Amino acid sequence: xxxxxxxxxxxxxxxxxxxxxxxxxxxxxxxxxxxxxxxxxxxxxxxxxxxxxxxxxxxxxxxxxxxxxxxxxxxxxxxxxxxxxxxxxxxxxxxxxxxxxxxxxxxxxxxxxxxxxxxxxxxxxxxxxxxxxxxxxxxxxxxxxxxxxxxxxxxxxxx
Numbered sequence: 001x002x003x004x005x006x007x008x009x010x011x012x013x014x015x016x017x018x019x020x021x022x023x024x025x026x027x028x029x030x031x032x033x034x035x036x037x038x039x040x041x042x043x044x045x046x047x048x049x050x051x052x053x054x055x056x057x058x059x060x061x062x063x064x065x066x067x068x069x070x071x072x073x074x075x076x077x078x079x080x081x082x083x084x085x086x087x088x089x090x091x092x093x094x095x096x097x098x099x100x101x102x103x104x105x106x107x108x109x110x111x112x113x114x115x116x117x118x119x120x121x122x123x124x125x126x127x128x129x130x131x132x133x134x135x136x137x138x139x140x141x142x143x144x145x146x147x148x149x150x151x152x153x154x155x156x157x158x159x
Contacts, residue, residue, distance in 0.1 A: 031056055042067050042150065049076060060157045068095070070145030078103050078115040078141035084155040086134045093149030094127045098141045099134055117141060126151075 033055055042065060045051035049069050056063040068076060080103060088097065101121030106113045118141045125144075126132060134140045136158040142149070 038065055041065070061154060063152070063154050065091075066151055066153060068142055068145055068149050068151070070095070070147055070149075076142045076145070078106075078118045078139055080106070080113045080115075080137060080139045081155065082111045082113075082137055084111075084157055085136045086140065087152075087154045087156060088126070088132045088134070089152040090126045090128055090130045091150040091152055092128055093151075094125065094146045095142050095149045096123050096144040097126050097132055097134075098123050098143055099132070099138055101139055103139050115139070115141075117143075 041053040045067050051067050053065040055065055098118050098121045101118040103115030104117040104119055106115040118139050
């Protein structure tokens with residue numbers, strides 16, 4: 001089971017048949033999605049270097065599962081989110097998350113920027129069960145993906 005959670009919606013390829021659940025007054029006691037439901041949705045994702053399944057939307061918070069492929073599939077892009085911190089949880093697999101430094105060939109996209117990599121920064125190997133919180137405005141980039149990974153990402157808007 002390989003599951004990943006979202007980074008940036010504009011860079012992800014969502015599965016149209018899998019609707020994100022939104023917290024409403026009718027769902028105030030909570031929302032549930034089983035591991036089997038998430039695994040089935042991830043299995044339907046296209047085999048792109050980065051694909052995403054939306055899981056929950058709670059106010060300004062979006063929860064997604066991301067599936068990332070390692071080499072030779074394609075290089076991952078680096079990102080900066082000016083108004084969001086991002087919490088990662090590694091569900092399956094092993095990769096390196098580089099944080100800090102400067103985007104290489106960064107291109108602005110609204111409140112975000114994407115690049116081809118990071119110059120400088122700190123490399124942190126991440127494996128199943130690891131968490132990493134990336135503050136708003138800090139470049140981040142997954143590298144050295146061993147086969148494929150699944151990770152959870154929660155964007156946390158900063159006021």
